[in-house]
Each structure stands twice: as structure tokens, then as C-alpha cells.
Amino acid sequence: MSTDLLAQPPLVDANPAAIGSLDELYKAFTALNMEGGWHRIKPALWREPAKNFLPFRWKYSDVKPILAAAGHLIGTDKAERRNLTMFNPAEGNIYPTVNTIVAAYQMVKPGEIARSHRHTANALRLILEGRGTYTVVNGQRVEMRPGDVLLTPNWAWHSHENVGQDECYWMDFLDVPLVHLLEPMFYEPHAEGLEKDVVDSDGGPLAFRWEDTVKRLEAVHGQDFDDAHASVQLGDPALKTIRLDMQRLDAGKPTRTCRTTANIVYAVVRGKGTTEVDGSAIGWSFGDTIAVPAWRPYRHVAVEDAVLLKVSDAPVMAAFDWLRASAR
Numbered sequence: 482m483s484t485d486l487l488a489q490p491p492l493v494d495a496n497p498a499a500i501g502s503l504d505e506l507y508k509a510f511t512a513l514n515m516e517g518g519w520h521r522i523k524p525a526l527w528r529e530p531a532k533n534f535l536p537f538r539w540k541y542s543d544v545k546p547i548l549a550a551a552g553h554l555i556g557t558d559k560a561e562r563r564n565l566t567m568f569n570p571a572e573g574n575i576y577p578t579v580n581t582i583v584a585a586y587q588m589v590k591p592g593e594i595a596r597s598h599r600h601t602a603n604a605l606r607l608i609l610e611g612r613g614t615y616t617v618v619n620g621q622r623v624e625m626r627p628g629d630v631l632l633t634p635n636w637a638w639h640s641h642e643n644v645g646q647d648e649c650y651w652m653d654f655l656d657v658p659l660v661h662l663l664e665p666m667f668y669e670p671h672a673e674g675l676e677k678d679v680v681d682s683d684g685g686p687l688a689f690r691w692e693d694t695v696k697r698l699e700a701v702h703g704q705d706f707d708d709a710h711a712s713v714q715l716g717d718p719a720l721k722t723i724r725l726d727m728q729r730l731d732a733g734k735p736t737r738t739c740r741t742t743a744n745i746v747y748a749v750v751r752g753k754g755t756t757e758v759d760g761s762a763i764g765w766s767f768g769d770t771i772a773v774p775a776w777r778p779y780r781h782v783a784v785e786d787a788v789l790l791k792v793s794d795a796p797v798m799a800a801f802d803w804l805r806a807s808a809r
């Protein structure tokens with residue numbers, strides 16, 4: 482017998498007699514794991530983005546000696562990756578750099594191999610120092626050179642091998658915290674440790690070479706940009722969840738103050754300067770990382786001509802019509 486879905490269901494008895502006071506009312510719905518919309522413990526709606534994450538800077542010159550020491554104490558045989566992730570100093574936070582993105586510094590020594598794995602988090606790397614290291618992404622063996630940006634999209638196998646003479650230092654950026662928020666985490670180490678079928682590659686669309694970036698920046702220098710004096714996007718967007726912009730700042734010329742709902746992490750590729758974020762002045766130089774959380778007004782002032790890599794979750798905000806920006 483089929484049910485008539487259009488028919489009214491029978492009425493459920495409300496029986497209100499047992500609840501005679503506000504206290505009893507609150508007790509009654511709290512017991513059902515419910516909360517009254519009129520007296521929330523914490524508001525559910527607020528006028529504009531809350532300041533949950535803090536502006537912050539990590540100095541590469543502080544980190545490098547510690548990573549070098551880790552190089553003596555922890556081998557790639559023990560650690561799947563020798564990296565140090567940067568957690569935002571916001572109260573209670575132990576992982577994200579900004580709400581949706583985690584950044585890390587990583588080092589691979591000559592002769593070492595970081596074994597292959599894959600995960601649903603999207604990743605990218607910015608190479609800081611060292612030649613002769615290769616990343617293998619889905620069987621494509623790509624050289625990592627300083628200033629290059631290399632992508633490792635969702636579920637791509639990736640390993641790193643240093644066949645050169647230099648320690649190789651780079652920065653990783655991943656959307657792991659976004660994956661944590663939404664829950665679709667999958668991770669798998671490669672059964673054989675490394676991919677078997679590997680071919681040398683220039684990286685194709687997964688590699689943005691420093692020489693090309695510099696040429697592109699020169700071509701747009703002098704045009705008008707919100708937060709830079711020249712700016713080029715790497716990819717469109719580079720990853721489904723992450724937008725990348727390489728940005729040039731001219732010494733002595735402050736950028737306009739602006740704010741955006743996107744969460745941003747900057748990496749310093751060249752030069753020196755200061756970023757003023759919501760009242761605090763953060764000095765930076767080569768290799769440093771700066772967290773600019775959502776809706777914090779910021780501007781940059783370079784003291785030397787500079788290049789920054791801007792890593793943001795703008796594609797996620799844009800996908801749901803939440804990307805807003807304003808001058809401030």
C-alpha cells in the first residue's frame with residue numbers, strides 16, 4: 482500500500498500544561514539539545530566578520546636554524562615530512578595560520594627523500610633556497626628553484642627528493658584547516674613509498690617559474706592595484722580553494738589601506754618592509770610569513786623594493802558570493 486504524501490500527517494499533542502515558568506521552558510528545550518533563538522549563549526549573527534585570528538609574523542631567520550637543527554635530529558626516514566607549521570596565536574588555536582590555510586617551512590637535506598603520499602587538501606610550495614631538489618607530482622618530476630611556485634592539487638601523489646648539494650628550504654601552504662572545517666579529509670601514504678613511473682617534466686601548469694613571474698610583473702608595473710604596485714595572478718585560480726598573486730611593492734610608496742573577507746597569508750620573496758594590519762606594524766624581510774586574517778584593514782610599506790606572494794582563500798569566498806572588499 483502506498484502512502485499519500487500529500488495528505489496532512491496526524492497532529493502531535495503539544496500538551497503545554499507541565500511548563501509554567503521561563504525556567505521550566507529553558508530546561509525543557511535544553512534537555513532536547515535545543516537553544517532559544519531569543520537568548521543565545523553566544524550570538525549566531527553579527528554585523529561584520531569577527532576578529533577570531535590575529536595578525537602575526539614568523540621570521541625566516543628565527544626558523545631556519547631550528548629547521549637546520551631538526552635536520553640533525555630528525556631524518557626523513559623518521560618524519561614523513563620535516564616541516565614546521567605556523568599556528569596563529571589566537572586563543573585556543575593549535576593549527577591554522579589563518580582560518581582556512583596552514584603555512585609551513587620545510588627542509589630537505591642532500592640525499593634525502595620525503596616519501597610519496599596524497600591527501601584531499603590542496604597544497605603549493607614557494608621555494609626559498611637551494612638547488613637540486615625535485616618534487617614528484619603524479620609521476621611528473623619537477624625541479625624546484627628559488628622563487629618558483631609549484632602546485633600539488635587535491636589527491637595528487639607527491640614526494641620530494643634532494644639529489645643536489647644544497648639544503649633546500651621552502652614554504653608550504655595548504656587548505657588543511659578548510660578541509661578540517663568541512664570534513665572531507667582523506668590521506669594515503671604511497672604503498673611502495675615512491676611512485677614507480679616517473680618522467681622529468683618542466684611542471685607545465687603546475688609550475689610558476691620565477692623568471693616568468695618577474696617578466697610578468699615588469700609588464701604590469703605602473704598600473705593601478707589595490708594592495709601593490711604591480712600584481713600578477715598565478716593560475717586562475719591556482720587551486721580550487723586558493724588564489725595566488727605575486728606582488729611587487731616599490732620602496733617608500735605605501736599601498737592603499739584595504740580590507741577583504743578573504744583570509745590572507747603573505748610570504749616575502751624579495752625585499753624588506755612593514756605591513757600595518759589593523760593598528761599593528763609588522764616588519765618583514767626575505768622568507769618571512771605574515772598572517773592577515775579576514776576583514777583586518779592593512780597596507781604595505783616597502784623600505785626596499787619587494788615582492789610578496791599573496792596566498793588567499795578568495796576562490797572559496799567568491800564561490801559562495803562572500804567575497805567583499807572595501808577601502809578603509
Ligand code: 1HN
Pocket residue numbers: 562564566583585587604639653655657
Ligand atoms: C604536507 O603533506 C606537506 O607533502 C608539507 O610536503 C606540509 C603541512 C600540513 C599537512 C600536510 C608535503 C604539510 C603537509
